[in-house]
Amino acid sequence: MRVGLFVTCLVDLMRPRIGFAAIELLEAAGCEVVVPATQTCCGQPAWNSGDRASAAKLAKKVIAEFEGFAYVVAPSGSCADHIRNGYPGILADEPAWLARATALSSRVFELTDFLVNVAKLETLPGNFSGSVTYHDSCAGLRSLGIKAQPRALLAKLPQVSLKEMNAAEECCGFGGTFSVKFGDISAAIAEKKCNNAVATEADAIVGGDLGCLLNIEGKLRRMGDETTQVLHIAEVLTAK
Amino acid sequence: MESRSHRFKENAAAALANPVLQASMKKAKGKFVDKRAIAIKEIDDFEGTREAAKQLRDRVLENLDLWLEKFESNATARGATVLWAKDGEEICRHVAEIGKRHGIKKAVKSKSMLSEEAGLNQALEANGIQPVETDLGEYILQINNNEPPSHIIAPVVHKSLDEVADLFEKVHKTPRKTEIPALTREAREVLRTHFLTADMGISGGNFLVAETGSVALVTNEGNGRMVTTLPRVHVVITGIEKVIPTLEDLSTLMRLLPRSATGQSISNYVSVLTGTKAADELDGPEHLYYILVDNGRADVIGSEFQEMLRCIRCGACMNHCPVYQAIGGHAYGWVYPGPMGSVLTPLYTGLENAIDLPHAATLCNQCGVVCPVKIPLPDLLRKLREKQTDRNLRPWLERAALKAWAFVAASPTLYALGVWFGVRYLKWLAGGKASIPVLSVAPEWTRGRDFPAPEGRTFRELYAQRKQP
Known part of the structure; x- marks a missing residue:
């Protein structure tokens, strides 16, 4: 199974180890992983800012780079949702591109969804030990139905205990450019998320989208919590 | 309303x-969100009912003019007068004329958001008619110097018990009370006199039933019944989009509205009012007027925002919105707060007058998930952002930054160079620490939180290195 890894711009810039962890997991599931070197960003910031022209330009770039693969996997529900469900709408007025976007759409997956439901990964390469609480990121949860998949994977780690937080499904306040346009509101929402997460006394807050995790980690550290780890699910599943 | x-x-x-507001919002969230979650479980097929409600609202909007004419002819046949208002000013003019015709001195009001859109109370006073709000929340706001409501169904949700106790003591000139039942009784005593002496009742309308020419009112305090039956003149003010074809449709929507709004299986009062008082009837107004209002709605028909007119004003979108929960309703600045307000305000008051609202959302889609008529609110917010871009309404710096970023992101070489520098700059800012406390390129981010430091090199660099033997 030949899989194209969409690394995501945040992982590229901020946390390369998540990209390598995703590769390790996909290879453990028996996939041949290819990382197209020309990839940049899925274009969601442009689309959500109301810049359709830029969003369309970047959508076409991603389609051309990834349509040759059997599957496309991203360690982010938000980016996967944008490619899967956003592109056909963005390119609705260009029939040839719409056809290509639609053809790609059903083959695009968020990492945990792919590992559980397509690749059916049985044995994890990692052996993380500790308690975790899982934050359900919005796009993954509400657009792609990512809820049971990361928990099913965590359950395969014998030394991991999952402590669910209150309101795990509520937004952390990140919202892409929202976090820098309305920083005060964004930080106030993040504070509620952090309080709910910290109340579980878990060793680590885990999620599937780096944007949310940077927001949560940034707020947590500002609140003076230097010990609670904030990790991407791929990091937990591959931790040695 | 300005x-x-x-x-x-x-x-x-x-x-x-504002600590009082923050405490009130926290309390309200639990009430609305948890109660709704329980109430919707009572319906065997909640999702199917949502879909049915969506479809019936869409059917009406497809032929809105025909359903309005049907409503008009059936309401007229039952003795009502149907008037049309283009905007808030025309609402006020109609009500003033009705007041003059019938020699009205005092009007008791039950909740009407349209009257907020029009700023009706000030217009009534200017025409020598004393307006008295009788919904408890609206009454509290009226005696507090006509403070605007902060929520469409819970107008004083932002206020604390202490604030209301202080207000009643000051305005009613009675000993301060701190028990809710005592405060409520005091308001009832004041309002009772007004109900008995008013000669006009003004209400909103949750739905207009075309086949019978009726208005349906969904209330909890009973004031709606008093307002619509005691005075000799009843004026219903509602938006043109509120019409539905049949009573059967009303029952579908009534399965959803109270559950979505307050988490009640049904509200304390549901009134379906038809026509004026007949010769053999004891209750009801002698004169019944409907003022059906456009105020921006007709322009939305046939546009890419038409789905917004499905809205049945339950408030679930705001109750579940993380942004609304953080800041309350007043911050949105006009009649309708939360996600529905962030769509309606620019549509009804002008895109350029509410430049921030379509962006004041994380697009988490919790609103879309709970909306009983399946309005894709995040999509509509995003479309409004696109309209702003088309009309160059965003700040030039934001537009320039976005264009520059998109230009770079379209070129793998430039992009690789950009992130190469970017990651090193961030790493340098962190100075060996795990977090960056002040980020000058995104000051809004670091005012309330740190920015985590990057690992130090980009994925593309490390991957290219790893691939080389």
Whole structure:
């Protein structure tokens, strides 16, 4: 199974180890992983800012780079949702591109969804030990139905205990450019998320989208919590 | 009502710094969100009912003019007068004329958001008619110098018990009471006199039933019944989009509205009012007027925002919105707060007058998930952002930054260079620490939180290295 890894711009810039962890997991599931070197960003910031022209330009770039693969996997529900469900709408007025976007759409997956439901990964390469609480990121949860998949994977780690937080499904306040346009509101929402997460006394807050995790980690550290780890699910599943 | 939506950021900052508001919002969230979650489980097929409600609202909007004419002819046949208002000013003019015709001195009002859109109370006073709000929340706001409501169904949700106790003591000139039943009784005593002496009742309308020419009112306090049956003149003010074809449709929507709004299986009162008092009837008004209002709605018909007119004003979108929960309703600056307000305010008051609202959402889609008529609110917010871009309404710096970023992101070489520098700059800012406390390129981010430091090199660099033997 030949899989194209969409690394995501945040992982590229901020946390390369998540990209390598995703590769390790996909290879453990028996996939041949290819990382197209020309990839940049899925274009969601442009689309959500109301810049359709830029969003369309970047959508076409991603389609051309990834349509040759059997599957496309991203360690982010938000980016996967944008490619899967956003592109056909963005390119609705260009029939040839719409056809290509639609053809790609059903083959695009968020990492945990792919590992559980397509690749059916049985044995994890990692052996993380500790308690975790899982934050359900919005796009993954509400657009792609990512809820049971990361928990099913965590359950395969014998030394991991999952402590669910209150309101795990509520937004952390990140919202892409929202976090820098309305920083005060964004930080106030993040504070509620952090309080709910910290109340579980878990060793680590885990999620599937780096944007949310940077927001949560940034707020947590500002609140003076230097010990609670904030990790991407791929990091937990591959931790040695 | 004059819009303060253009000052959203200042309004929001004040809200975040207001401890009374913050405490009230926290309390309200539990009430609305948890109760709704329980109430919707009572329906065997909640999702199917949502879909049915969506479809019936869409059917009406497809032929809105025909359903309105049907409503008009059936309401007229039952003795009502149907008037049309283009905007808030025309609402006020109609009501003033009705007041003059019937020699009205006092009007008791049950909740009507349209009257907020029109600023009706000030117009009534200017025409020598004393308006008295009788919904408890609206009454509290009226005696507090006509403060605007902060929620469409819970107008004083932002207020604390202490604030209301102080207000009643000051305005009613009675000993301060701190028990809710005692405060409520005091308001009832004041309002009872007004109910008995008013000669006009003004209400909103949750739905207009075309086949019978009726208005349906969904209330909890009973004031709606008094307002619509005691005075000799009843004026219903509602938006043109509120019409539905049949009573059967009303029952479908009534399965959803109270559950979505307050988490009640059904509200304490549901009234379906038809026509004037007949010769053999004891209750009801002698004169019944419907003022059906456009105020921006007709322009939305046939546009890419038509789905917004499905809205049945339950407030679930705001109750579940993380942004609304953080800042309350006043920050949005006009009649309708939360996600529905962020769509309606620019549509009804002008895109350029509410520049921040379509962006004041994380697009988490919790609103879309709970909306009983399946309005894709995040999509509509995003479309409004696109309209702003098309009309160059966003700040030039934001537009320039976005264009520059998109240009770079379209070129793998430039992009690789950009992130190469970017990651090193961030790493340098962190100075060996795990977090960056002040980020000058994104000051809004670091005002309330740190920015985590990057690992130090980009994925593309490390991957290219790893591939080489």
